[in-house]
């Protein structure tokens with residue numbers, strides 16, 4: 001018989017897969033001697049068994065009886081005992097934490113009899129009925145699927161009737177009334193009465209937690225966070241401790257460091273006389289944990305000590321859930337705390353400096369993609385100065401975002417799908433809102449604190465977040481929010497500063513940010529610990545400068561065609577293509593030569609001694625030609641060529657499959673003078689810089705090569721131009737001529753191609769296109785279906801297909817290095833900046849990756865992680 005249940009005294013932190021994160025850590029904390037209420041964990045294996053049969057197996061039921069008996073012995077309390085009632089919580093917990101996505105039920109064991117016993121033994125009737133009404137609402141909603149709003153309505157009505165501002169003012173008599181009305185909600189539903197038997201409650205709760213693994217929000221969360229569907233959840237059954245047992249009781253959440261900024265200081269919130277869900281749901285705005293220092297100094301010290309102990313033990317920032325029952329503290333959970341990218345980087349760097357972790361641990365701890373959220377823009381200072389702050393809330397998740405306001409998740413989702421940048425503005429958020437939160441640039445709430453659902457989720461997603469902006473009065477029915485006299489309607493533009501908590505009306509311009517502080521320290525370490533280089537794809541000095549600011553090692557790909565698309569150049573390019581013969585091409589070529597050499601000069605100058613790889617012209621010529629009558633007329637005017645001649649030429653250059661047609665080095669074969677001009681421009685720029693004292697070694701790259709013989713032909717053309725230029729200048733320059741590897745044929749004959757190439761650089765965009773036979777420009781019509789139906793694990797244009805494209809790359813690398821063992825090999829297609837792909841490139845021996853400037857820091861960290 002499989003062992004489906006582990007007492008907290010049996011597990012440990014390394015058993016997360018079996019016990020879930022919460023269960024494993026409750027066990028670990030029990031061993032550390034921390035005050036954890038007694039309990040046990042039902043394993044994720046039991047969850048798998050449940051998912052197969054949709055019932056709790058007889059083995060599990062037998063073990064459950066034994067565990068309840070043990071729990072009764074440990075606590076000295078009994079289910080259904082009238083003077084010593086055992087009350088328990090049933091809480092979910094998967095191996096990877098999914099905050100708030102699955103279900104929890106507290107106060108199980110209460111019924112019409114035991115509630116009286118509890119009132120008597122605690123001498124606190126209000127507390128007993130408060131606990132019972134909570135059970136009725138939670139159980140009704142989670143187990144029976146009764147509408148939460150119906151329960152809320154009862155509370156709202158009774159508070160309104162008595163003129164109460166908060167739940168705390170409800171008296172024992174009020175709560176008895178609430179209990180009666182809650183029970184009526186059951187009776188008027190098709191579910192029937194609330195089950196009075198504690199064991200029945202327990203079994204139904206366990207069922208419900210297993211079921212909640214597959215609820216909609218959990219599925220969305222897993223998809224968004226790439227969490228496997230196969231993990232399953234554990235179920236933690238634990239003796240209740242009560243934060244709602246009076247004013248010397250309470251409940252709270254604490255982080256061992258600030259999860260928004262990373263600052264080293266105990267951070268958190270608590271509420272007196274409350275149960276767990278009150279803090280996270282944002283229903284009441286909690287107190288800063290610092291206030292506990294004055295309210296209950298001894299408990300604050302105990303909390304601070306526990307925090308320190310746990311952080312040292314786990315070697316990472318922890319997120320703790322605690323409950324104070326009549327002046328005594330208990331721990332209900334510890335886990336690695338979710339944090340913003342800023343905080344993650346600061347904490348990792350600080351912990352290395354404190355000697356708590358190594359540089360390697362620090363590097364492995366940061367999600368490479370999270371870094372890109374740190375490079376998000378900030379509000380332009382001048383533009384900001386022209387705006388008045390509308391209202392201010394708590395700075396829950398840093399960043400600057402502008403968007404249109406929507407009040408419900410569904411409206412936000414719809415607006416985002418229609419292409420609007422969205423700010424989700426709500427009173428508070430709950431896990432049901434996940435669909436809308438995912439698509440929002442910013443999330444703003446009028447209630448809740450720094451650990452409210454909205455705050456935790458916005459930090460986790462890297463969205464800008466402001467919570468607890470009390471002045472905002474949200475009216476869902478009217479779809480508007482009011483601040484003082486100002487009304488914000490659905491669709492209005494607002495700007496949100498998640499770093500300060502400020503909210504503004506209208507759109508505010510944002511500016512770029514640079515890598516500085518802790519991030520630059522971390523990226524230095526990444527460089528130290530990586531093998532592969534990280535280059536950038538850049539076509540303009542501006543892009544290149546951005547990449548250099550991010551410490552790129554050089555340029556891995558300059559797409560020279562992008563230099564031809566400026567209006568004054570396009571005219572010359574068109575004259576070139578439309579010319580009748582070589583003679584007619586001379587003048588436009590000379591003009592383009594002038595322009596191109598200036599471009600190359602700028603790039604080389606910026607690079608100083610870093611490598612710059614320039615690719616010669618790649619796209620089909622017709623891309624430069626006019627597409628409609630109006631453009632034809634314009635070109636005719638600019639060039640003096642008749643419209644009929646232009647149309648004739650356009651139609652002669654038209655191709656059925658242009659991406660497989662007259663492009664890449666095929667252009668060199670038919671129009672050698674274009675490539676000659678480009679090499680001359682490169683050499684003129686390089687020689688000019690040599691004269692100025694900067695020795696540049698040109699790296700020239702040939703696109704679309706498919707054979708050794710073709711490469712040899714183009715190489716000869718290029719080398720002839722280089723030789724002519726250096727001879728005329730009376731100097732020598734180092735240079736290399738390499739090829740892109742983007743044709744499957746070139747990959748499988750790479751040993752031969754390498755004979756004529758000084759380097760390879762994988763153009764995975766074309767290589768993927770040709771390996772799958774997917775037109776890279778047309779995949780949008782079917783790719784999403786393939787991913788949805790599981791026929792592809794991911795879009796292969798974004799994450800390398802290791803089995804197919806990757807196998808060709810490996811063949812090319814192995815064969816290329818048979819010919820030239822030191823052959824440098826890069827990747828400059830889109831996947832060059834993708835962390836998962838980078839991990840694979842490390843394994844197959846790629847020398848460097850090249851990606852867009854903004855991806856450089858992400859790729860750098862991914863390269864280090866791949867090598868560690």
Ligand code: PEP
Pocket residue numbers: 557559618742762763764765766767828829830
């Ligand atoms: C590629 O094909 O991967 C590549 C980098 O070249 P381009 O995208 O310009 O075709």
Ligand code: MG
Pocket residue numbers: 703742763765766
């Ligand atoms: Mg290509």
